[in-house]
Amino acid sequence: MEGSTGRVAKKKVAVVGGGLVGALNACFFAKRGFDVEVFETREDIRLAKIVKGRSINLALSHRGRQALKHVGIEEKIVSKGIPMHARMIHSLTGKQSPIPYGKKGQYILSVDRANLNKVLLTEAETYPNTKLNFDHKLQDWSVETGLMTFVRSDGSKKQTTADLIVGCDGAFSATRKQFLRQTRFNYSQTYIPHGYMELTMLPINGEFAMRPNYLHIWPRNTFMMIALPNLDKTFTCTLFMPFDEFEKITTGDQVIEFFQKYFPDTIPLIGVDTLKRDYFRLPAQAMVSVKCSPYHIGDKCVLMGDAAHAVVPFYGQGMNAGFEDCNVFDEIMDQFSEDLSAVLPEYSRVRVPDDHAIADLAMYNYVEMRAHVNSRWFLFRKYLDNLLHFLMPKTIIPLYTMVTFTRTRYHEAVAHWHWQNKVIHRGLLLSTTGAVLGGSYLLIKNPPNVNKLIIPAEKVWNRLMALRTS
Ligand SMILES: Cc1cc2nc3c(=O)[nH]c(=O)nc-3n(C[C@H](O)[C@H](O)[C@H](O)COP(=O)(O)OP(=O)(O)OC[C@H]3O[C@@H](n4cnc5c(N)ncnc54)[C@H](O)[C@@H]3O)c2cc1C
Numbered sequence: 401m402e403g404s405t406g407r408v409a410k411k412k413v414a415v416v417g418g419g420l421v422g423a424l425n426a427c428f429f430a431k432r433g434f435d436v437e438v439f440e441t442r443e444d445i446r447l448a449k450i451v452k453g454r455s456i457n458l459a460l461s462h463r464g465r466q467a468l469k470h471v472g473i474e475e476k477i478v479s480k481g482i483p484m485h486a487r488m489i490h491s492l493t494g495k496q497s498p499i500p501y502g503k504k505g506q507y508i509l510s511v512d513r514a515n516l517n518k519v520l521l522t523e524a525e526t527y528p529n530t531k532l533n534f535d536h537k538l539q540d541w542s543v544e545t546g547l548m549t550f551v552r553s554d555g556s557k558k559q560t561t562a563d564l565i566v567g568c569d570g571a572f573s574a575t576r577k578q579f580l581r582q583t584r585f586n587y588s589q590t591y592i593p594h595g596y597m598e599l600t601m602l603p604i605n606g607e608f609a610m611r612p613n614y615l616h617i618w619p620r621n622t623f624m625m626i627a628l629p630n631l632d633k634t635f636t637c638t639l640f641m642p643f644d645e646f647e648k649i650t651t652g653d654q655v656i657e658f659f660q661k662y663f664p665d666t667i668p669l670i671g672v673d674t675l676k677r678d679y680f681r682l683p684a685q686a687m688v689s690v691k692c693s694p695y696h697i698g699d700k701c702v703l704m705g706d707a708a709h710a711v712v713p714f715y716g717q718g719m720n721a722g723f724e725d726c727n728v729f730d731e732i733m734d735q736f737s738e739d740l741s742a743v744l745p746e747y748s749r750v751r752v753p754d755d756h757a758i759a760d761l762a763m764y765n766y767v768e769m770r771a772h773v774n775s776r777w778f779l780f781r782k783y784l785d786n787l788l789h790f791l792m793p794k795t796i797i798p799l800y801t802m803v804t805f806t807r808t809r810y811h812e813a814v815a816h817w818h819w820q821n822k823v824i825h826r827g828l829l830l831s832t833t834g835a836v837l838g839g840s841y842l843l844i845k846n847p848p849n850v851n852k853l854i855i856p857a858e859k860v861w862n863r864l865m866a867l868r869t870s
């Protein structure tokens with residue numbers, strides 16, 4: 401498009417949503433020289449006291465860091481994050497078992513959500529071609545004209561157009577409403593029966609109540625709890641539990657009774673009074689999984705982040721996947737020289753399989769952890785992962801490692817994981833068959849007192865199965 405000065409005027413991009421992905425996207429587009437306007441329904445969080453209702457901290461890993469690196473703010477965020485080099489698995493008896501995530505450089509970072517969002521907004525504002533509009537809630541937009549209508553808290557309305565609308569307005573996206581009116585648009589959402597509640601573990605004598613450089617996990621099948629460290633030496637504990645279990649606990653004493661039964665080691669760390677107070681501070685929050693496709697309409701609009709794929713938080717990848725959306729879109733912009741009529745369809749073609757894969761994986765993890773995973777089974781699985789990886793480092797790569805510490809495309813990581821499982825099961829089958837045949841040969845040649853053998857084998861089998869159910 402020729403501007404009055406004869407130079408090609410850059411296109412205008414409207415980013416709907418100034419959350420984590422919208423703010424980062426503003427940096428990506430501004431860096432390309434687009435005129436960027438961000439429209440955010442909330443007030444400027446940099447001026448607000450507290451931001452209620454969202455998880456307080458998050459796990460940032462490789463995919464997210466690579467996107468932040470592309471716009472030059474990785475170090476700014478990492479310097480304010482706390483490295484977690486291993487999981488710390490808490491058993492019912494209070495025993496703590498660390499299992500490293502991998503080699504020295506392989507760690508995930510606990511970062512403060514509000515600070516991350518503020519840094520991203522401020523970074524976007526450093527570009528002269530970026531404008532942030534707060535208290536602007538998208539009400540609707542027109543596919544034909546690209547005209548967007550925003551409503552303000554005083555009831556006034558504002559209308560504007562853009563060459564490209566980027567919907568980053570979260571799981572309950574208003575931008576996505578127009579998509580639902582398009583033919584051949586696929587959409588599904590699932591609320592899981594679990595809710596989550598955040599509790600704060602304060603410092604004890606000015607120090608972290610637990611070892612800080614770990615992702616603390618209390619796997620209790622139906623109930624799970626995790627704790628991520630904060631710079632102020634607190635931990636944010638997130639309790640995951642079915643809503644009907646939350647609803648059974650209505651008094652402070654019942655809170656303590658519940659924690660005494662499932663998380664006894666945390667009571668002296670969180671404190672009885674803090675537990676009783678924090679448990680009733682906010683109701684448990686719902687978790688929804690949203691999948692849709694395609695992510696674009698023509699050359700006019702594209703969805704990214706939770707607006708495109710809200711995932712349950714059981715893999716710690718929602719934000720990382722959203723940040724990677726920005727990076728992938730930018731890579732495709734390079735491939736197609738910013739020709740939006742080619743970029744948008746290619747983005748859907750490339751990204752939908754990957755975001756669906758991580759959505760499915762997070763849901764699989766939720767089902768797997770809820771059904772089978774107590775502390776002993778968690779430890780067994782992770783030790784087995786690490787052992788197989790040690791024995792066959794190029795063939796067996798733990799799924800969590802591929803997802804968290806590489807940019808292997810999510811759907812390729814899952815495919816490799818399925819292949820690995822087949823190899824392992826075949827290997828186990830072959831070695832078991834070989835052992836049985838070899839054993840049988842020896843038994844026939846020199847038959848020992850069989851009764852002495854059967855009991856230990858049964859004992860081993862029962863011990864293994866006990867890992868899954870106790
Ligand atoms: C309990 C929990 C724990 C999590 N832990 C992790 C983790 O450890 N690691 C990880 O990677 N991810 C994690 N996530 C996921 C992560 O929080 C989300 O994936 C991420 O916040 C998505 O960012 P987003 O910008 O796409 O959406 P959001 O963060 O929801 O931001 C959307 C923005 O759009 C604004 N908005 C909404 N509607 C409109 C409108 N109509 N007009 C204008 N603006 C609008 C909202 O105010 C908001 O600012 C977790 C999620 C939960 C619930």
Ligand SMILES: Cc1cnn(-c2ccc(OCc3ccccc3)c(C(=O)O)c2)c1-c1ccc(Cl)c(F)c1
Pocket residue numbers: 459487508615617624625626640713714715716765768769773777778781800
């Ligand atoms: C916030 C965040 C960042 N990463 N993870 C995470 C997720 C899954 C994991 O293993 C899957 C598995 C373990 C054991 C058996 C099967 C699967 C591991 C791991 O391997 O340490 C780490 C989480 C997280 C989020 C919610 C819950 Cl409830 C939780 F426990 C952890």
